[in-house]
Amino acid sequence: MHCPFCRQGETRVIDSRASHDFVIRRRRECLHPDCRRRFTTYEKIEQSTIKVVKKNGNRVPFCRERLRAGIEKACWKRPVSEEQVDAIIAGVESEIHESFEREVNSRFIGERVIEALRELDQVAFVRFASVYRDYEDVNDFVEELEPILRTGPAPPR
Structure with a gap:
């Protein structure tokens, strides 16, 4: 490692x-006698760059910021912190790198986000699912909401 101050190679x-x-x-110290800076x-x-295989078959590089934008839209005006969004993104990204080497299907990413949002905030979950799953009508929403409605409302925070 070269010292950024004196450009010597001993640190x-x-x-x-x-x-x-x-x-x-890592904290480093330059070993050059005239420098000794830290x-x-x-x-x-x-x-390696992982490609996302979209629904239409196109392949695009995985983009953390694009994932963030989708989650943030779903969480707009909801009591979801930036740290919680970061945790979802880190979890999804970690799963992608553990499970895939070169390509990941967009369905895998979407389902992981949906699972995380279902646990975090039900409104954000429905928002994200409505865009991701491309609901055609109100009946599609009802089918998605039935399991939530059967178990009752989420406990207050």
Whole structure:
């Protein structure tokens, strides 16, 4: 590792810490006698780009921000925090990288998000499902809501 200040190649690691999303934070010190400055580096696993196979057969690169946009639309004006949205995204992304090497079907991603939203917020769940599952009429909504209505309302937060 080259020192960003003096460009010398001799540094030593002072401290290493693992953080979320498989990132390692390292504090380093330059060993050049005229510099001796400290700096932080981050080490992340380079993952291959996974393609998402859409309903129409097109293949597009997996985009975390696109997933976020869909979840945020479903959670608009709902009591869902940004941390909860981040947790859903991280969980889905982790499952994708664990289960697939090159391609993932968009259906897999959508179903994982639906499962997470069903547990988190029923209104956000219905919103996301209505777009994802492309409901044709009110009967489709009723079919989706029947299991929720049978078990009763969600406990208050």
